[in-house]
Amino acid sequence: MKLRAVLATAALVIGTGAVAQSTTYQRFGNTTFGSNGTTYQRQGNTTFGSDGSTYQRFGNTTYGPNGSTYQRQGNTTYGPNGSSAQTYGNTTYIRDANGRSRTCQKYGVTTYCD
Incomplete structure (x- = not known):
């Protein structure tokens, strides 16, 4: 379950392109709060972002906004x-489409991304 939560956060970080600044995510039940002001609500296999984004997960594939x-x-x-x-464990290494990297660390309900 931990890995699923970290990978879900990673998909959100990749999807939002939030590489330029540090971001913190806190997950309580089905709701994830980002320090950038965005909130994500998971209902079944669908996650809705307060920014209008929608992510749907089917098995190992997640479909996000804009195809x-x-x-x-x-x-x-x-x-x-x-x-x-x-x-790897509680650490996620993310590389965006432009080759920029960031690291996210999960501690309890909070994930910190540099």
């Missing part, structure tokens, strides 16, 4: 345009 697709293979999530996220 984006995220494919999970083991501990790696592959996003659009070559973006990816690899998770």
